[in-house]
Amino acid sequence: MSALRALAGALALAISVAPISALAEGTTLLNVSYDPTREFYSAYNSLFKEYWKKKTGVDVSINQSHGGSGAQARAVIEGLDADVVTLALAYDIDAIAQKSKLLSPDWAKRLPDESTPYTSTIVFLVRKGNPKHIKDWNDLVKPGVAVITPNPKTSGGARWNFLAAYNYGLRANHGDDGKARAYVTALFKNVPVLDSGARGATTSFTERGLGDVLLAWENEAFYAQREKPGAFDVIAPRTSILAEPPVAWIDVNVQKHDTAKLAKAYLEYLYAPEAQKLACKFGYRPRLTKILGSCGSHFAQMDLSTIRNFGGWDAAQKRFFGDGGVFDQIYQR
């Protein structure tokens, strides 16, 4: 009898709860990200879940999707139901805003630092002992030095590489565009293979023994060093570019899933000290500089330019990587 009553009670409870839970907020997020962030976001998701549970008592689940940054952006444009995107460059999130109208075009203004909670830069990965004595950008154009970098037309990371090299060309020649161009042209003469993605280039260099130096995300360089201890040295050139991978929630999708509050909190928490420490541990430079002392001894002091020195992504994309742009001209005989 009591069992029957319990059943009836449970049923009544279920009926009374059902409409409420339909109105309640969604508890599942899909984070669509790019390749090298896989390890960082797995760790961050656990950290956030714990924080959110403590704060609100609600259990959330977070799914991750990884791929090339551009391909991921296209997937979102074509309907992949991302609540948040965490991509390699702002250009890809701009493309989502322009082509799909799924989020507001001024998305970058919604979070601190243009919505880039962590940064990275471009460094050199060389063979152990640095047999070719590669110290700075001018060493890359010397005869007999093979440089590995992916194709900037297909890889977000490669665009940062290219701009870092061009930036050196400008700095070394008092801002002379013609000489900067000549420098990157000479650099690409030393590139034997153009992989289509950053991970592919890392594999070419680390696994297949191709090339003397790999231009890599700093976090990828540390990753390669961890994977194969004693095989590589990381060389920090004096100048490079500040790579700022951005994050954003996708307005239309979070409204549909009723996850607006959760998605916003998920991205905001990236700026919290614990999350910044985690990013630091995975080789990203934290925005919160005061935690650098405890985790950032591996980050070299470098003179870093930003994408704003090139007039922002829209201008840089058109000028350097668009059809007939600087990169195309390098390969036209």
Added chain:
Amino acid sequence: MSRDTIPGRNIALGTTLALVSLAVIAPLAAVVLSLNGITPEHLARAIASPDAIAAFRLTFVASLVAALIDLVLGSFVAWILVRYQFPGRPVLDALVDVPLAIPTAVTGITLATIYGGHGFLGAWLEPHGIQVAYTQIGVALALVFVGFPFVVRTVQPVLAEIPKDLEEAASSFGAGQTLTLRRVIFPLVFPAMLTGFALSLARALGEYGSVVFIAGNLPGKTEIAPLLIITRLEEYDYQGASAVATVLLIASFGMLLAINALQRRFSLARKMAT
């Protein structure tokens, strides 16, 4: 008009056409339709720029060369598998299908590793001035690998069906081995060889995954047309990508039609002769 002995013609035909439309015709039509509204300048830039032309040339030439090598190599393997008993034959037979089963990226990375300067074949070839990995030769090599099973698998069953007494008859009429091979066996397997050739050619024209790892992908030199499609997509240039895809589509379709026509003519001529 003869009535079909097995019923269900209309149902079978209807289902087949519906499935073919959904799985084959609809996506192909979507590619061509997405060209809608492209400006002539954009089209010219997408398919007639020096880099695009170089990519098309590499794709077509390397695919043809690879399909021809597959034709010779595959026919030999089929012959060996059908005609000779030797230890390990079942293993070789099963190995033939492996290129179809392994992920193409694995194929590409493996080939690049073996033929690269540090690989066990590359380390031996490169001092002799033969560079395979990251050259056009590497592209063709990857295409040979992925296309090779098609020739074996189309030629093998036809060879196995040829009755032994046909050869005995030929020899009893005084035909030597070469003549028997040329006039009796070859005409019987030639249509199958053509089909295998067409299939491996078609596979090669569209192959992406294995090639990009061994090609080097330098614009104007070792960049294949399918990679050009990916490049255009990365620039969010959907129309440019569709333009390249449409050229590949029309060219492949044309080649396959021509090969099929050749095969039909050959079969017809043979039927009339007998």
